[in-house]
Every structure is written in C-alpha cells, then in structure tokens.
Amino acid sequence: MANNKATMIVDKDFTIGEVDKRIYGSFIEHLGRAVYGGIYEADHPTADEQGFRSDVIELVKGLDVPIVRYPGGNFVSGYNWEDGVGPVDQRPRKLELAWRTIEPNWIGYNEFMDWCKKVGTDAMMAVNLGTRGIDEARNLLEYSNHKSGSYWSDLRVSHGYKDPHNVKTWCLGNEMDGPWQIGHKTAYEYGRLANEAGKAMRWVDPTIELVACGSSNIAMPTFPEWEATVLDLTYNTVDYISIHQYYGNRDNDSQNFLALSMGMDSYIDTVIATCDYIQAKKRGKKKINLSFDEWNVWYHSNDQDSKIEPWTIAPPQLEDIYNHEDALLVGCMLISMLKRADRVKMACIAQLVNVIAPIMTENGGAAWKQTIYYPYMHASIFGRGTVLVPLVKSPKHDTKEFTDVPYLESVAVHNEEKNEVTVFAVNRHLSESLSFEIDLRSFGAFRIIEHIVLENEDLKASNTAANPDRVKPHTTGNATLTDNGKIEAQLAKASWNVIRIKL
Template identity: 70%
Template sequence: MVKMKATMTLDQHFKIAEVDKRIYGSFIEHLGRAVYGGIYEPDHPNSDEQGFRQDVIDLVKELNVPIVRYPGGNMVSAYNWEDGVGPKEDRPRRLELAWRTIETNEVGTNEFVDWAKKVNADVMMAVNLGTRGIDAARNLIEYTNHPSGTYYSDLRRKHGYEQPHNIKTWCLGNEMDGPWQVGHKTAYEYGRLANETGKAMKLVDPDIELVACGSSNTNMPTFPEYEATTLDLSYDTVDYISLHQYYGNRSNDTANYLAKNLDMDHFIKTVTATCDYIKAKHRSKKTINLSFDEWNVWYHSNEQDQQIEPWSIAPPQLEDHYNFEDALLVGSMLITFLQHADRVKMAAMAQLVNVIAPIMTENGGGSFKQTIFYPYMHTSVFGRGVSLKPILNVPKYDSKDFTDVPYLDAAAVHNEEEEALTIFIVNKHLTDAMPLDIDLRSFEGYKLVEHIELYHDDVKAVNTMAHEAVKPSLNNATTFELGQLSAQLKKTSWNVIRLRK
C-alpha cells in the first residue's frame, strides 16, 4: 500500500488578499442564555458594576473578537429597539416571537455597546425589517450616531450617553428569505425595502456600511435568485450581501461531515458570481463583498429545544455541546474564509456564549472553553495579515455527498509588519497520520516558532466544566531546515505552524 504523503509550496508573492480582521467576528442574539446568564448576570459573584460577567469578558478577549453582531438574528424581525433604552424600571417585558420566550429588555443597545467596549470589539447592528422599516431604522441610527441637537440624539444623551456610539456596520434585517421569519418577504419586497431603508440611514450617516440579506442557506429554493433580485434593486446603496450556513452530522458519517466546508466553498463562489453578474448588469465599478454573518455547527441541541416551555425567560436554548470532530470542521470553515479573503470581508460565528457557542457558562457558576474555541482563537490571534495561496499536492477521497475531497485543508497568513507566517492545516484522514513537506524558500531568514496541534483519539470527545478533554499541545517533532519544513500531521487533527524572522 502506498503511504499517504502531501507537499505544499508557499511563496510570499502568491497573495490572495489582505485579511479583513472582521472575518473573526461573532454574534450575540437575545436568544436562550446568550445575553441573560451569558454575557450578563448581575447576581453572579464575578460580575462587574454593570452586571457583565468578567470571566466571559476575559474569554472573549482571549478570542480577540473584532466585531459582534447584535441583537439578532431571528429575534430582530419583531424587535422594537426603543424597548431596550432608558431607565430599566420603565422597560417593558415583551413576547419574543422568534424563539417564543419573554424578553425582559434589561440589556439593550446602550448596555451592549458598553459590553463591546469592554471586550475591545466593534458592533454590527441589525435593524428590524420584518415588522418595521425605514422610520424605525432612521430613528435608531440617529440615536446611536448623531452627536446632539435632535430628538433621538438628545434622548441618548438623556439616557446617559453624551457621545455618539458611531456604529459603522449595519445589517438590513435578517434572513428575510425564510418563511420562518416574522415579516418574511419576497426578494422584490425585501430588495425595495432594503434599498429605501439604506438610503435613509446613509442620509443620517454617510460613513456607514450596509449588509443586505442573502440566502439563509444553500438549500433555500430561492437561492441564488434571492441575492440577484435583492442586489438588482439595492446595488448602489448596499455594500455587502450576507450568507448564513450551519452544518451537522446527523447521519454520524465523519468522513462526509468533515467534507462539508466544500459546500461552504461552493456557496461563496456562487454568491460571488451572482454579485459580479449584477455588477456587470449595472455597468458598475462598485464591487459587492460578502458578509458570512452566521456560521457554525448546529444540530446537537435540536431535540432538547423541542421540550422548552414557551414564554419562559432565558431558557437554555441551542446549547450544543461540541465534540472534537466539530472543532475540525470549524477549523476547515475558517480556512475556507481565508481562502476567499478577497471577497469574504466579514463573518460572524453564531454565536459567542452558550447558544451554539465556543464559550459555555453555568448560571451562578463557572465557564469553560468548548472544543471549537481553539481553532477560532488560533485563526483570530494568528491569522491577521495577507492570505497566501498554498500550492498543495495532497491525496483525496470520496464521501457520500462529495467527490475529490482533499485530506488536508490549508491556509497561510503572512504578517509582513511583524515578519510572521502562520500556516493552518486540518488533516481529515480518519486513521492515518499525514507526512507534509512544505517548501518555504521564499521566507529566507524565518525560523520555526512552534507547531500547535489540537488532537484527541476520539472524535466524539467533548469538553465539560469539570474536564477539558480537548485542548492544544505542542508537536515538537516538526523541523525546518534550508527552507524546507517537515511535519507529521496526526490523523483528524487541527494544526497551527508558526514561523517568524
């Protein structure tokens, strides 16, 4: 039997694009325990003076999250932003229709902006285009971004915020193609509303960037016509089109599951082509880029969520407990973003705390890192710079839904300012280690810093509050001499190889 082996060539001149740091963004929705019991728990012994959990703040800082989408998600499509500002004792409790819970509105726009500052993140704010529209959106951006001297800007100042929040990234609704969405709209209805809302918002603040809704996933019957029609109606106003996608392993077929980032790759290529078709149709010089502002693994909690009592407050919803194979797919999805750094400029792992999240907490108790925390953290911390195009020669396999699946997924980021090179690799082989030789002669003077690996014998291993079964370690067998790097990649492993000058 021929032994598996792979080779790679990296050259600092083989550039894809500068990585926009916002591809390492995340998402907090008023859903389950993401807000209440997640980022905010005023009775917790570790909470600060505003009620925000300091242990969660520290973990989010460790992830180095640059931007966080808020407040939804499905929730935003029936949300009145005015309910979440002003004195807390005056805020109404509402029926939250998307997830059928009670929203107390203890946390709203101002509190979330405060929290984002504590974790050194910007805010990506979503407006309600389900039950509301132009008027509510223009009032909200006046409240958040206008300095003073008008009704809503002075209302913000009355609420204790003298300076504007200057939120510069805005989502025009959420998943408006989905029949599950409150206020679901056809592409024509949505495209017209998004365009007119965006025009009004840019009159208030011309410096903002706007994200139009695209398809909720690749299986939507209107994909990619929804994108084409929406952009046809709003091309001159919007700046990005959104993509959403979640994956699961319901059939317990690991080889097929680990290949699902190929579906994500196809999704990105199709939406990019659609954007460029409308660009050509409009004879435009403007390029629409992609915001993959919901992505993750989501399937473990589906049955549990069917048992939740309606109209409860912050019940445990969408609390997937991730295993090691989930971390491998998350790593491959992050690699896919880096491979498309020329067009994917923003992304948001959905979500950040408790709800399909890398961080889990106990109400009144501790917090811990899920398996997916590590590939997200490694790429966010080390993946800043220019994305390079690896020339990879690697064996392939076929699975149930995919053909010619490379056993290795790879991306590389060169930070010229820091003279640092980081290579991210997933080995998908279920039984065999993969020897890898990398030609790095273009990086003269660089030295190997470390080879971090995330590995466990059992792809179903999970982390818990009591025991962190899946955590990074160092592979000290990797060598780098005369421009040639040699590594042995363990079966089913996530690898981060770092070099510096």
Template identity: 65%
Template sequence: MSRVLSKAKMVIDKDFVISKIDKRIYGSFIEHLGRAVYGGIYEPGHPSADEQGFRQDVIDLVKELQVSIVRYPGGNMVSAYNWEDGIGPKEERPHRLELAWRVIETNQVGTNEFIDWAKKANAEVMMAVNLGTRGIDAARNLVEYTNHAGGTAWSELRKQHGYEKPHNIKTWCLGNEMDGPWQIGQKTAVEYGRLAAETAKAMRLVDPTIELVSCGSSGSGMPTFPEWEAITLDHTYEYSDYISLHKYYGNRNNDTANFLASPMEMESFIQTVISTCDYIKAKKRSKKTINLSFDEWNVWFHSNEQDKKIEPWSIAPPQLEDVYTFEDALLVGSMLNTMIRHSDRIKIAAMAQLVNVIAPIMTENGGGAWKQTIFYPFYYTSVYGRGVALKPLIHSPKYDSTDFTDVPYLDSSVVYNEEKDEVVIFATNRHMENTLQVDIDARSFEGYEVKEHVVLQNDDPKATNTLGKEEVKPHNKGESYMESGKVVGILPKLSWNMIRLTNNKYK
C-alpha cells in the same frame, strides 16, 4: 498517534497574495436568544459581575478570542424587535412576547448596555435593524439615536440616557434571513429589495459614513438561492456594501468523513454568491464591488431535539446549547481556512454565536465558564491569522465520501504577517487513520524556521469539554522541522494544526 504516513506537498510564496485579511473576519454574534445575553454575558449577582451586571469571566474569554466585531441583537429575534423597548430606565422597560423563539424578553439589556459590553470586550458592534415588522422609520431613528451628535429628538434622548457622545456604529445589517418562512415578516425578493434599498437610503442620509449589509438568502439550500441574491441586489447594489451568507453544518448521520468534507460545499456556496454579485455588477455597469459578510456560521445540530421540549414563554431558557465534540472543532478550523482563502471578498464574518447558544464559550448560571472544543481553532486563527492571506498550492491525496468526491485530506490556509516577519500555516488532516506528512516549499521565506507547532487532536472524535474537565485541548509539541530549505509538517490523523515560522534573524 498513527505512524502510517500519507504524503502531501504544498507551495507557499510571498507573491501568492490573496488579500489583506480584514480583522472583522474574526467576529461573532450575540442574539437575544436562550442564555446568550441573560446568564451569558449578563448576570447581575454573579460573583464576577461588574457594576453593570456583565460577567467579567465571560469578558475575559471573549478578549482572549480577540473577537473583532459582534452582530446584535439578532438573528431571527430582530424581525419583530422594537429597539425603543431596550433604552431608558430599566424599571420602565416592557416585558414582551419574543415571537422568534417564543420566550419572554425582559429588555434589561438593550442598545446602550450592549455597546458598553462590546467596548469592555474590545469589540466593535454590528447592529441589525428590523425589516420584518418595521422598516425605514425605525431604522433611521435608531441611526440617529446611536450616531447623531446632538440637537435632535433622538440624539438628545440618548444624552438623557447618559451617553453624551454618539456611539458611531459603522456596520449595519438590513434585516435578517428575510426569505425564510420562519421569519416574522418574511418577504419576497422584490419586496425585500425595495424595502432594503429605501431603508439604506434613509439611514445613509442620517449618517453617510455607515456600511450596510444586504440580506442574502438564508442558505444555499433555499429553493430561491441564488435567485434571491440576484433579485435583491438588483435593488440594493448601489446602496449596500456587503451581502450576507449564513451556513451551518451538522454530523446528523454520524458520518465523520463526510462531515469533515462539508467545507467543499461551503467553497461552492461562496463562489456562487461571488459570481452572482459580479453578474449584477456587470449588468449595472457598476465600478463598485460588493463584498461578503459571512455573518452566521458554525456547527449546529446537537441540541435540535432537546429544544423541542422547551416550555414556551419562559425567560432565558437554555436554547441551542450544543455541546461540541472534537470533530466539530476540526470542522470549525476548516471553515476558518475557507474564509481566509476567500478573504479578498469575505471582509466580515460572525461565528454564531458567542456564549451558550451554539457557542465556543459556555457558562453555568451562578457558576463557572469554560471553553468548548471549537474555542481553540477560533482562538489561534483569530490571534495569529492577522496579516495577508497567501494562496497555498496543495497536492494532497484525496478520498470520496457520501456526498463529496476528491476531498483532499489536507485542508490549509496561510497567513503572512510582514510586521512580525512571521508565516502561519493552519492545516487540518482529515484522514481518520493515517498521519499526513506535508512537504512545504517555502523558498521565498529564506531564513525562516519553525517557531511553534500547535496540535489539536484526540483519539475520540466525540470527545467534549465540560466545566472542570477539558478533554480536548491543544499542545505545542507538534513535529515540524526544516529540511533542505523546506518545512516538513507531521500532522497526526484527524488533527487541526498551526505551524508558525519566524525569521531567525530576530533570534
């Protein structure tokens, strides 16, 4: 560990409340893509498989992450998906050409099976409907199949399939990335806005209790951003509850300092979407506030060249299987910090994806499962980042990178859990050479002391984890202590940290 010290200051206070954090911010995503489903969550014949063919070793890791909600079944795949293919007797389900990823979809896992899996993993389901090749009719029928109690054709068919009680799925996505030229059934903003609004109206007539996510632009780099948000929300504002954001980062130029500054662009992206939502609110004189669903986010670039070599029309080939590095974990930690700092508007988020496909969990067909480097910041933030987000006032030395100026070396978010009488500080030190000493003024938390300081660090930014060899894993020997009423946090160079403070009256 470098002992050259840089110094930063931070103030945290009980009254600096941003928002109560919605647990759904710690969500994820399973698409019928690569080995996410087949060979990931589902592998009949695997030594750990249960009676439905679901891998118990994977379920255990998902439960460890405390994933709150899982988006399904896509993704790009949903835009040409017929949900009826995935219900009823498995032996009667068709094999289809899956156009988004050019593979064969066997439909051995469908709506009911996935809902069963989610229950086993202690997660809710965020269901997406096809607004590419289909629309109002298929969407309202799916809501009837999953959520209506009985006495109608679709609800009675669900009962025939062995599900007497409705599934009561509450969160629904109105399509996926509909502005993307790669999307089956790409739409203009007006086309999508009209279709999404009418689909939302029909779905809500079937079940008025559901919440709906309107498609935002596929990313901040799209030529239509943020005009897409403004035009589509003009149609969907009164019918949807959230608008989606998608963002991936990659260190393609092997520029670590610039890569770790990427969340500054993410911050700008979020603020622009919020501003656009609030402009439409003002334009419509609405009392309703649209919140954000950041339902695809992660690091994604390692597998791009490898995926070009995949033979088309195979079944569940290894696609998008990024092997994550230590620096990727640092970036993921900062992306989580950014979302916590915006938890007043970001109410749902989904790390894309959960197993094998750009994922924190990897598996071997017929073999073991292991934790990628990015597993750890997600795990600690999900488990300990429950409560109220507090706004940290940060004074940090800064640096300039290739694309960013005035990048703080210290990136942090703070969560106060009143029920546990606990304050949790998540902090990344972006400095590639120096240890960062952070003096934290926490006077409103009198009587608290350092309970634990978890550190994720490695001298090699490119270190990875593989089956049976975990090069990147956390330890709880961090150097933090109380001094004259303040917390002094010692953050090693290039490290992600979690400092937990608890009230010593409970000792």
C-alpha cells in the same frame, strides 16, 4: 493511504488578499442564554457593576473578537429597539415570537455598547425590517450616531450617553428569505425595502457600511436567484451581502462531516459570481463583498430545543455541546473563508456564549472553553495579514456527498508587520497521520516558532464544567526545518495544526 504525503508551496508575491480582521467576528442574539446567563448575570459572583460576567469577558478577550453582531438574528425581526433603552425598571416585558420566550429588556442598545467597550470589540447592528422599516432604521441610527440637537440623539444624551456610539456596520434585517422569519418577504419586496431603508440611513450618516440579506443557507429554494434580485435592487446602496450556513453530523458519518467545508467553498464561490454578475449588469465599479455573518456547527441541541416550555425568560436553547470533530470542521470552515479573503470581508461565528457557542457557562457557576474555541482563537490571533495562494497536493478520498476530498485542508497567512507566516492545516484522515511538506521558497531564511496541535483519540470528546480541558491544544507538534530549506511535519490523524514561522 498508499501515498500519505501532502505538500504546499506558497510564494510571498502570489497573494489572495488582505485579511479584514472582521472575518473573526461573532454574534450575540437575544436568544436562549446568550445574553441573560451568558454575557449578563447580575447576581453572578464575577458580575461587575453593570451585571456583566467578568469571567465571560476574559474568555471573550482571549479570542480578540473584532466585531459582534447584535441583537439578532430572528429576534430582530420582531424587536422594537426603544424597548431596550432608558430606565431599566420602566422597560416593558414582551412576548418574543421568534424563539417564543419572554424578553425582559434588562439589556438593550446602550448596555450592549458598554459591554463591547469592555471586551474591546465593535458592534455590527441589525435593524428590524420584518415588522418595521425605514422609520425605525433611521431613528435608531440617529439615536446611535448623531451627536446631539435632534429628538433621537437628545434622547440618547438623556439616557446618560453624551457621546455618540458611532456604529459603522449595519445589517438591513435578517434572513428575510426564510418563511420562519417574522415579516418574511419575497426578494423583490425585501430588496425595495432594504434599498429605501439604506438610503435614508446613509442620509443620516454617510460614513456607515450596509449589509443586505442574502440567502439563509445554500439549500433555500430561492438561492441564488434571491441574491441576484436583491443586489439588482440595492447595488447602489449596499456594500456587502450576507451569507449564513450551519452544518451537522446527523448521520454520524464523520468522514462526510469533515468534507462539508467543500460545500461552503462552492456556496461562497456562487455568491461571489452572483455579485460580479450584478456588477457587470450595472456596468458598476463597486465590488460587493461578502459578510458570512452566521456560520458554525449546529445540530446537537435540536431534540432538546423541541421540548422547551414557551414564554419563559432565557431558557437554555441551542446549547450544542461541541466535540473534537466539530472543532476540526470549524477549522476547515475558517480556512475556506481565508482562501477567499479577497471577497469574504466579515464573518460571525454564531454565536459567542452558550448558544451554539465557543464559550459555555453555568448560571451562577463556571465558564469554560468549548472545543471550537481553539481553532477560532488561533485563526483570530495568528491569522492576520495577507493570505497567500496555497498550491496544495494531497491524497484524496470520496465521501457520501463529495468526491476528491483532499485529506489536507491548508492555507498560509503572511503577517508582514510581525515578520511571520502562519500555516493552518487540518488532517481529515480519521485513522492515519499525514506527512506534510511546506515550501516557503521565496521567503529566505526562517525558523519555526511553534507547532500547535489540537488532537484527541476520541472524535466525540467534549469539554464540560467538570472537565474543561479534556480537549485542548498542545505546543509539542513535530514541525522541523529540513536541510533543503523546507518544513516537514507529521500531522496527527484528525488534527488541527497551527505552524508559526518567524522570517
């Protein structure tokens, strides 16, 4: 780079919006080893009295996850929630058609709620609008949230849960635009059903929030017409529309791979525009916000997943082993959502354990942090507060799919309560460091707390049970204060950076 200097100016009065902490959510589906062998393994050395893995609980706590979506995913569109409550030895074994496995129902609704308490998170529940509908949705909500004195709430009490679970966030189905979905529907069919199910659920508990299904990804042939139709039919009933997106580096083009978050930018912007169009069409006062409730890198495991023996219990499925460049893209994706924090209010990295996940385990053995654990953890812990408008100047480059890709991807979050500003920054350049100047002109005096760096000479380096710390961050970044009251840092090539500033 002839000019390898980037600058960012932020001003405390120029804000994008408050970060809803639920933007750092995650997802547990009855898929692969996410539940069985992931959060739950009754005969594991670290298992607690309910069979939950304590080593996994500790790693989840380290992420400070505010909300976890459950039980799916594609799984939910064929799931009868009643199969997963009551005495475990009386629960049925079922053919699970979404992933072609056997579902033993050892873990169900109440056990998941217990696990949420143990890790200190809330639940985002999904209802089955594939094979079922209004009745199932209102009954599950009554079972979950109604105090007592009715059939379903008394059934919960009889199962040993006297107090209601009071789950506030509910997804009306999953990816109903996808032909792979059990009970796939057109936008009109889905929108009508979602609206009626949502209405009935609100009559059971008026305090809940509802998420309608948006498109399964930006490449769907019905996008964004699907969103327009669904929101037209559900505008008065729902609060959010979901978006899902996964990325991969199938062509081994790392430069283009790290630019894919620009596609995420335009995806989010298009959905926001569609929400606002429907609000205008309805002459409405309510803004529909976004729940990005599935996002991640997913491609490494595609080949092995095609060879799985059907009708087994919890086979290893979607077990992507993440490398250093995957962590950089995850960092860029987090920045993309933070830059739209006024409208992206919830998000779930999919998933939490073993299945395209930041945490990996061995059955009967170790649990460890994948490379993507670190940017997710840093954003969750340090990215709370108000997102500031980032005025960024950066040298740019072109890739196979994108033009004018800035080498610097960056955003700043002001935490007024802690009197801190955190700058998240990715240097996308694969071979050169980037000189980075931060101008916090309106903040008065400040000092640097630390400069965390995730870097590795090998873009393909990953963590394993045998070598769990091959890719991990250090706190010896070089950010310093200059004489003219700015911050300067050399961002290492292909690095994720967290610069924490005390005001």
